[in-house]
Amino acid sequence: MFDRYQDFSQLSPCNPLHVYIHVPFCPRKCRFCIYYTIRQYSDYTINSYLQAVISDINRLALAHNLDSESSFLLTSIYFGGGSPNVLSASEIGILLDNLNLIGEFSADAEISMEAFPEPDLYRNLIDYKHNGVNRISIGVQDFNASVLAASRRPAVSRQDVKTLVDTCKNLDLQVNVDLILGLPTQTRSGFLGSLEQLLAIGPNHISIYRYISGPYSAAFRLRESEPFTKLERGELIETRIAAVGMLEHAGYHEYAADHFVQSVASQCMHELAEWRGEDVLGIGPGSQSFLINHLYRQMPNLKSYREHISDGAVSGFVALTNTDLCRRIALLGLTKLMSLNVDLLQLRFEDSAYSVLKDIGRLVGGGYLRRDGDEVRITASEYMPRVMFELSNFANPELRQKLIS
Numbered sequence: 486m487f488d489r490y491q492d493f494s495q496l497s498p499c500n501p502l503h504v505y506i507h508v509p510f511c512p513r514k515c516r517f518c519i520y521y522t523i524r525q526y527s528d529y530t531i532n533s534y535l536q537a538v539i540s541d542i543n544r545l546a547l548a549h550n551l552d553s554e555s556s557f558l559l560t561s562i563y564f565g566g567g568s569p570n571v572l573s574a575s576e577i578g579i580l581l582d583n584l585n586l587i588g589e590f591s592a593d594a595e596i597s598m599e600a601f602p603e604p605d606l607y608r609n610l611i612d613y614k615h616n617g618v619n620r621i622s623i624g625v626q627d628f629n630a631s632v633l634a635a636s637r638r639p640a641v642s643r644q645d646v647k648t649l650v651d652t653c654k655n656l657d658l659q660v661n662v663d664l665i666l667g668l669p670t671q672t673r674s675g676f677l678g679s680l681e682q683l684l685a686i687g688p689n690h691i692s693i694y695r696y697i698s699g700p701y702s703a704a705f706r707l708r709e710s711e712p713f714t715k716l717e718r719g720e721l722i723e724t725r726i727a728a729v730g731m732l733e734h735a736g737y738h739e740y741a742a743d744h745f746v747q748s749v750a751s752q753c754m755h756e757l758a759e760w761r762g763e764d765v766l767g768i769g770p771g772s773q774s775f776l777i778n779h780l781y782r783q784m785p786n787l788k789s790y791r792e793h794i795s796d797g798a799v800s801g802f803v804a805l806t807n808t809d810l811c812r813r814i815a816l817l818g819l820t821k822l823m824s825l826n827v828d829l830l831q832l833r834f835e836d837s838a839y840s841v842l843k844d845i846g847r848l849v850g851g852g853y854l855r856r857d858g859d860e861v862r863i864t865a866s867e868y869m870p871r872v873m874f875e876l877s878n879f880a881n882p883e884l885r886q887k888l889i890s
Contacts, residue, residue, distance in 0.1 A: 538769055671715070770784055
């Protein structure tokens with residue numbers, strides 16, 4: 486049986502380490518949400534979660550026999566959810582303090598926290614900052630109340646979001662705002678109207694995600710009983726092109742797929758590290774790790790997560806061969822980082838890159854990819870699903886599911 490603590494003990498502290506902490510608490514379950522959440526919780530439930538995460542961190546530190554001379558350099562921490570702002574600033578601070586058992590925070594460590602834009606959240610931002618958070622990611626998705634209602638999500642006030650963004654800027658916190666393109670009942674003009682409102686607010690970072698009705702989402706389970714109109718594929722492409730034009734006109738540039746910033750300083754270090762294939766340690770129920778060419782997911786709920794802290798068991802594990810790893814790096818480069826240096830890929834993986842480079846060559850020949858010197862890029866955004874399918878088609882079945890999910 487795979488033991489995550491034993492696996493972690495083999496990881497070299499020479500490389501930077503990125504940590505994702507899943508905070509599952511959220512008073513709502515939106516139709517599009519594919520992540521593990523707990524909607525009904527009490528102070529006891531939250532305390533049980535905190536104790537489990539702290540125990541997990543302690544076991545990781547003990548497994549590696551870490552001390553001040555051999556600890557990891559923690560470069561980015563990401564609190565995802567759920568709605569991590571269900572935890573108080575002091576509770577976030579406690580978790581960050583315990584991470585010191587694993588490693589030392591780098592001088593420019595990015596510590597991100599996702600947050601639902603509650604009306605009074607802005608009052609707590611200074612406390613989150615004092616406890617270490619330096620980047621806030623706000624899930625708006627759309628400013629149209631009827632669109633949000635179709636996804637079972639509470640309405641979001643533009644003024645509340647503006648207050649949050651302005652407060653973040655005044656506190657020198659980086660701030661991202663998410664929108665989702667393709668939500669049920671959403672129209673082209675409605676989405677672009679939401680984007681126009683967001684551009685007037687002016688966060689440092691804007692993410693535009695595509696609506697996905699995955700098998701773990703409520704939308705997937707209710708797809709027959711609650712049919713909604715949605716933008717067709719051509720409309721989605723046209724809307725995205727228009728959105729990118731608006732963002733560029735407002736001074737934003739796309740540094741990674743669907744991620745836009747006004748300056749390099751606002752790029753998300755944690756996501757870039759993940760897409761470059763760097764080591765990411767997942768902590769908390771349902772979180773995913775990529776360490777030493779191993780992909781694995783933590784136990785899927787709080788109960789099983791607590792039960793298996795003693796033995797380090799996980800709910801899913803894939804050991805990547807060099808060819809698998811090469812394929813993963815190629816996919817992430819093309820679909821997330823928007824560019825892949827094929828010469829560096831061949832230099833790094835040598836013979837293991839043969840089949841991957843052959844697939845890339847076929848996609849270039851078909852017009853789905855274009856090559857400019859050493860760099861290869863997807864020709865147009867509508868070709869992304871084809872590129873993802875083709876490059877994951879010959880991976881082992883478990884890896885392929887992870888690559889295209």
